[in-house]
Amino acid sequence: MTANRAWTLASYPSGWVTEENFKLIESPAPSPGDGEVLVKNLWLSLDPYMRGRLSQQKSYVKGIEIGDVMTGETAGEVVESKHPGFKPGDKVTAPSGWQLYCCLKGDLLTKVDASKAPLSYFLGCLGMPGRTAYFGMKDICAPKPGETVVVSxxxxxxxxxxxxxxxAWGCRAVGIAGGKVKCDYVVKDLGFDACVDYKAGNLFENLKAACPKGVDAYFENVGGEILDTVLRLMNFKSRIAVCGLISDYNATESYGVKMFRAIxxxxxxxxxxxVFDWLERYAEGNKALLDLVAAGKLKTRESVLDGIEQAPRGLIGLLKGENFGKQLVKLA
Amino acid sequence: MTANRAWTLASYPSGWVTEENFKLIESPAPSPGDGEVLVKNLWLSLDPYMRGRLSQQKSYVKGIEIGDVMTGETAGEVVESKHPGFKPGDKVTAPSGWQLYCCLKGDLLTKVDASKAPLSYFLGCLGMPGRTAYFGMKDICAPKPGETVVVSxxxxxxxxxxxxxxxAWGCRAVGIAGGKVKCDYVVKDLGFDACVDYKAGNLFENLKAACPKGVDAYFENVGGEILDTVLRLMNFKSRIAVCGLISDYNATESYGVKMFRAIxxxxxxxxxxxVFDWLERYAEGNKALLDLVAAGKLKTRESVLDGIEQAPRGLIGLLKGENFGKQLVKLA
Incomplete structure (x- = not known):
């Protein structure tokens, strides 16, 4: 019988996450019941939202209990199916958690066409992060051509x-990232008009220079001082999509936003x-993103760790901004 | 010739406004030129937004320069008109400033029907503050019947x-005010379901008790700790109209909003x-408010100071929350 390996929660972190907060356990791989599908996971996605699950504080969904398998999306291959919609060999994404195998109701799986893009892309630019960007931009930032969009x-x-x-929508794109290497990548490889290094100091002056007409839309992933700085440059009737506040996730005390008055x-x-708020429109987002990948207008970079043992280390690095591109763990 | 008296700006305040920041000057009343109207002001409105004008910092409109007449809305009577739309005796509201007489282009005046409500109401519940409440509620708070609306x-x-x-729209109305007298008035005279005294301590617990189903819409006039407290009680997909942040206006250092993450x-x-953002829809707001006054569903309370000499004192008291109801100065 095949062995499953899974990371479970050993303790809740206080402040920064540590490897001691997790425990790797082994068990036999499960067998699918009626309507279920056994998936062999090939890729595990690590995402900032996971920090929110490691807490008993109120967040969008309930936190993980001690002993539970860590939450996470995977991309993998169907091994055995007792659901009419799936057959062995199908490629799927699944809310599997941090483990090598999972048995899930077929309704919870999403079949993907791995002939159109690498399977791992369906966890990144063609998956949850891509759809998050798409719907936040489309419905909240709603930029018009010629406007300036900033993203942290x-x-x-x-x-x-x-x-x-x-x-792609005709705007000026300005990034904020940490370090020259990331900033160069954002401009040279991804085609942003500018990218400001927040670690270099003088963020306000540098961002102002990169946004000569001010900021019409801001897509916020970080929060804290970066948010306060961008707020000083926001234009009349501008929009802010608050997608993440990663600078706060590990803080024991919340940052106080001083420029609220700009609102x-x-x-x-x-x-x-x-992104769950747009569940009924996922197909629209998936198609738009896949079209852009096919047209060569949506590039991606992956930061890959090898082996399930690496998952806690990968999450810790991600929360510290040490990753460079979409953080993945290659499981097989 | 009639004498005009006007309050001008003597110096910018740092922190709290003081009477020394203003200077009362006398001059002959002006004469209207072509297209202009001479108005004798009977009432001066004092409003929190005025604090923002006493600054060279960027705000919605340019600050006042030293020596300028203080900005303010008045209600008064036409004395002399060189504009076809107005005749002596007409009642109007005007962006006159803190003075007894003003000469303004007719386009800047609003004729009001003082047979339907007291003239001073057109500076309060039927004027700028009333329209601010109406459009902020209608377009931003957008409460559905049965929802809970909180206002500071x-x-x-x-x-x-x-x-x-x-x-009037079928919601639960919960106020926040300073002191038992104001809270009693809000519930007993205005008909709110509850009003919490922020000066009594335990704001979070008391507000939670007053909002057993949480808060669906919050109309913010105050900011600071009150905002942070209400943010903890906001429901999923709730709305906040940020109309004022009076707690910050006199602070030399901005308050840091700690619960931004709730967003x-x-x-x-x-x-x-x-309210200027809805200029084209003022008629809709005016009608809705006047209908409510006529139906006895919109009550108001005025805090009246007698004589233009009192204007600086009135603004200072208003910024400290010492007024009780719409702050007015009776000019004649």
């Missing part, structure tokens, strides 16, 4: 798609965003 | 209208609001 964590899984959508003065619209 | 500065010119609109977690929509 610009080299990340969501940010990189946001800026490329801005370019009043410039009549800014600020809206929180979780 | 609930006994004030804007807040009192917000809560009465909430009741993400609960996908709250936050939007800044200035």
């Amino acid at each position: 964590a610009a080299s990340g899984a969501v940010g990189s798609v946001v800026g490329q959508l801005a370019k 009043l003065v410039n009549r800014i619209k600020v809206q929180g965003l979780i | 500065a609930a006994s004030g010119a804007v807040g009192s209208v917000v809560g009465q609109l909430a009741k 993400l977690v609960n996908r709250i929509k936050v939007q800044g609001l200035i």
